[in-house]
Amino acid sequence: MGKKQLTSQLSGGTANSLLGSATLHILASYYQPLIRALGVYRNSAHGARMKKGYELYLNILKDIKYRTSVIDQLFADASGTNLELTVLESACLQLRKILEQIAFGSLVSNVELYSQEYKKFQEFWNAEYLLKDMAKVNPKYFPIPISQDKSAVPGVKSQFNLKHDDIYLNPKEFIKVYKKCGAILHASNPFGSKVSNEFYKKSIPIWRNKIINLLNSHQVHFVGDKNLYLFQMGAKDESPSLQAFEPVQ
Numbered sequence: 001m002g003k004k005q006l007t008s009q010l011s012g013g014t015a016n017s018l019l020g021s022a023t024l025h026i027l028a029s030y031y032q033p034l035i036r037a038l039g040v041y042r043n044s045a046h047g048a049r050m051k052k053g054y055e056l057y058l059n060i061l062k063d064i065k066y067r068t069s070v071i072d073q074l075f076a077d078a079s080g081t082n083l084e085l086t087v088l089e090s091a092c093l094q095l096r097k098i099l100e101q102i103a104f105g106s107l108v109s110n111v112e113l114y115s116q117e118y119k120k121f122q123e124f125w126n127a128e129y130l131l132k133d134m135a136k137v138n139p140k141y142f143p144i145p146i147s148q149d150k151s152a153v154p155g156v157k158s159q160f161n162l163k164h165d166d167i168y169l170n171p172k173e174f175i176k177v178y179k180k181c182g183a184i185l186h187a188s189n190p191f192g193s194k195v196s197n198e199f200y201k202k203s204i205p206i207w208r209n210k211i212i213n214l215l216n217s218h219q220v221h222f223v224g225d226k227n228l229y230l231f232q233m234g235a236k237d238e239s240p241s242l243q244a245f246e247p248v249q
Helices: 031-038 048-077 085-105 111-123 127-137 171-185 197-215
Strands: 144-150 158-162 217-220 228-232 241-245
Touching: 048 085, 048 197, 048 228, 048 241, 085 111, 085 127, 085 171, 085 197, 111 127, 127 171, 144 197, 171 197
Parallel strands: none
Antiparallel strands: 144 158, 144 217, 217 228, 228 241
């Protein structure tokens, strides 16, 4: 499967436009009071820096979407009973890169902070330490999954709700998955325990699905930015998109 050319689609709107948006058709039951409290009722007027930040984030989502398709193709090209270790290793490499993109995504709006944290990652990588550092820089660094549900509010077709179910990848699982994917990429110790192909055959699709569930429709807090960003990955052949709002001064 060749890499498809994906073009970012930026769709701005007002809070009221969510009532009839062809893209989202949602009004957030959680964000509704937040939107009202902040006075977010008009289209965002981003500065060049923030504009570049969310454009970079959309590029990250495009890359994640492509890498996910690579994992799918790897499994599609091999039968379920003949998934060789090299196929599993390749899939885990893509998963690791996806996790790295998720970890650094919220920092793209601040070049200085991104550079500092990425330098730490290059010099000494430890998933647990990295996420602790990220939390210090941006406590809301991790994507927040959102589900679109039928709304009971008159005049509102549907609403979105923050989700914390186990079908979504969370920071704790992030660390576990990264470590497991790293373990299979290193040469095995001939005197140690052998890699369990069956474990990875079973686990990789689960990890892949949890990442997709996390990112399909999610909120991101960019460091140093008070604006509200809602991202959707889109269908298979669609580009990632966003809705962005800012507080009225």
